[in-house]
Structures are given as C-alpha cells and as structure tokens.
Amino acid sequence: MKVEIDTFSGYKIYPSKGRLFVRGDSKIFRFATSKNESLFLQRKNPRKIAWTQVFRRMHKKGITEEVAKKRSRKTVKHQRGIVGVGADLQSILAKRNQTDAARATARQAAIAKAKQDKKAKETAKTKPKAPARSGATAPKVSKQQAKGTTTGGGKAARY
Amino acid sequence: MIGLKGTVNIIDNTGALVVECVNVLKNKSSHGHASIGDVFVCVVQKARPISLTSAGAPSSGSTLTSLKVKRGDVQRAVLVRSKQPVQRPDGRWIRFDDNAAVLVNKKNEMIGTRIGGVVSSDLRLKGWGKIVSLAPKAI
Numbered sequence: 001m002k003v004e005i006d007t008f009s010g011y012k013i014y015p016s017k018g019r020l021f022v023r024g025d026s027k028i029f030r031f032a033t034s035k036n037e038s039l040f041l042q043r044k045n046p047r048k049i050a051w052t053q054v055f056r057r058m059h060k061k062g063i064t065e066e067v068a069k070k071r072s073r074k075t076v077k078h079q080r081g082i083v084g085v086g087a088d089l090q091s092i093l094a095k096r097n098q099t100d101a102a103r104a105t106a107r108q109a110a111i112a113k114a115k116q117d118k119k120a121k122e123t124a125k126t127k128p129k130a131p132a133r134s135g136a137t138a139p140k141v142s143k144q145q146a147k148g149t150t151t152g153g154g155k156a157a158r159y
Numbered sequence: 160m161i162g163l164k165g166t167v168n169i170i171d172n173t174g175a176l177v178v179e180c181v182n183v184l185k186n187k188s189s190h191g192h193a194s195i196g197d198v199f200v201c202v203v204q205k206a207r208p209i210s211l212t213s214a215g216a217p218s219s220g221s222t223l224t225s226l227k228v229k230r231g232d233v234q235r236a237v238l239v240r241s242k243q244p245v246q247r248p249d250g251r252w253i254r255f256d257d258n259a260a261v262l263v264n265k266k267n268e269m270i271g272t273r274i275g276g277v278v279s280s281d282l283r284l285k286g287w288g289k290i291v292s293l294a295p296k297a298i
Contacts, residue, residue, distance in 0.1 A: 015249055020252065026277045026296060
C-alpha cells in the first residue's frame with residue numbers, strides 16, 4: 001500500500017481515495033478531493049492558495065519544531081609559534097606565563113647586568129687610554145730634552 | 160464512454176487521425192457506450208494523406224504505402240484512453256485528457272504496427288495485452 005501525495009495541495013492520498021488524471025503530455029496528477037482537482041483545472045497557482053503545503057512551505061508556516069540546518073561551524077584555532085629565531089611556541093608560552101614577580105626580578109637582573117657591563121666597558125676604555133697617553137708624551141719629552149741640551153749648550157758658549 | 164457520433168483520436172500508425180463511432184459492439188445492443196477496452200465500429204473522418212512515396216519511418220511489416228486507411232473507411236477500433244474516469248480494482252479512478260483508440264480488424268488484431276502515446280493499463284485486464292506491450296507507456 002502506497003500513500004500518494006496530492007499534486008496540488010500536498011495532502012496524503014490513501015488507497016481508493018481521490019483521482020488520477022493523465023494529461024495530454026502524459027504527465028500524471030493526483031488529486032485527493034474534487035476541490036483540489038477543480039482548482040487545478042481552473043489553473044490556480046497552489047503557491048497562492050493559503051491552505052496548500054506549497055504555500056505553507058514557501059511562507060514558512062508551522063515549522064518551528066523542525067528548525068532546518070542550524071549547524072554552526074566553529075573554526076578551531078591552533079596555537080602556532082613564529083618561524084625564526086627564539087620565538088617558537090614554547091618560548092612564547094613561557095614568556096606569556098611569567099608571573100609579575102618573576103618579570104620584575106628578571107628586569108632587575110637585566111638592569112644590574114647592564115650596569116655592570118657599562119662599568120666594565122668604561123674601565124676598559126680608560127685603562128687602555130691612560131697607558132697610551134703616557135707612552136705618547138714620553139718620546140716628546142725626550143725629544144725636547146734632547147733639543148734643549150744641544151741648543152742650550154751652544155748658545156751659552158757664544159756669550 | 161463513447162457512443163454514437165462520438166469522435167475519437169486514433170493513435171496508431173494506420174494513417175487515420177479522427178474517427179467517428181457508429182456502433183458499440185457490446186452485448187448485441189446497438190446503444191450503449193464504449194469504455195476502455197471495448198470495441199466499436201467507426202468511420203474514418205480524418206486521415207493522413209496517402210502518398211505513393213512514403214517518407215515515413217520504416218515499420219517492421221510495411222507495404223509501400225504505410226498508410227492503411229483512408230477517409231470514409233469503416234473500421235473497428237478499441238478504446239484505449241477515455242476522458243470518463245475508469246475505476247481500477249484497487250479503487251483508483253483514472254482519467255485521461257482525451258479519448259483515443261486503436262484500429263483493429265475483425266479478428267481483434269491490430270491493423271497498425273505502432274502506437275504513439277500513453278495507453279490505459281485497463282486494457283491488460285480486458286485481454287488487449289498486445290496493445291499494452293506496443294504502447295510506449297501504459298498508465
């Protein structure tokens with residue numbers, strides 16, 4: 001037993017009910033009642049007849065239970081590191097998850113280290129400069145001394 | 160439901176187009192109406208013009224002229240489609256858009272060799288299996 005559906009209104013047609021109409025172009029139309037058949041033959045559009053299934057589907061009447069296709073797609077975000085030096089996922093996470101105290105101590109340590117480095121640099125700068133300067137004047141003095149002795153002796157003798 | 164003076168389309172390839180019912184061969188009464196599967200005597204009212212050189216599609220057992228009947232011939236026919244609804248054993252009512260028939264000889268054999276169009280399946284129940292098998296579609 002097959003329950004057909006009415007081609008005009010979408011109603012169910014149980015066996016021995018309704019009519020089957022074969023049109024000149026061999027298309028089959030099933031009608032549940034003479035009402036459907038009459039409206040069809042009057043060439044009414046079922047989309048405009050308010051009680052037909054076609055109309056109801058088009059105007060979305062009465063389908064609150066079956067809310068069709070409400071599958072929301074959520075894209076999953078993957079954590080990735082930056083390709084390059086020192087910024088892989090592990091180090092990024094480590095830096096992000098540092099507590100404030102840890103960060104402060106790290107900063108202090110960095111400052112102290114920087115100061116030390118600066119001092120070391122300055123001493124390194126002065127030490128080489130001092131011996132370099134003395135080395136530079138010594139030969140000058142010796143030249144002058146040398147000059148003085150020779151010219152001083154000669155001039156004095158003339159007087 | 161074809162009675163006296165009822166016009167019917169012929170859907171086989173005998174050359175007849177429209178046929179007028181003259182007598183319904185049903186139980187020896189001259190009145191009465193022909194339904195699907197009933198034989199009736201008819202007069203050919205309109206036929207396709209017969210030409211000596213037939214350029215139509217070749218059928219299996221054809222003579223030179225594939226058109227077998229001409230206007231004014233008295234033939235027998237079997238109704239294969241009717242506008243009047245017909246009931247099926249399962250309770251369905253089936254109705255077609257027009258009245259159509261197929262020409263038949265006195266021995267109830269088809270004259271034509273092909274059928275062009277839908278045919279009612281009720282013919283099978285009434286013993287016209289040949290017609291149903293020749294038809295492109297039987298509803």
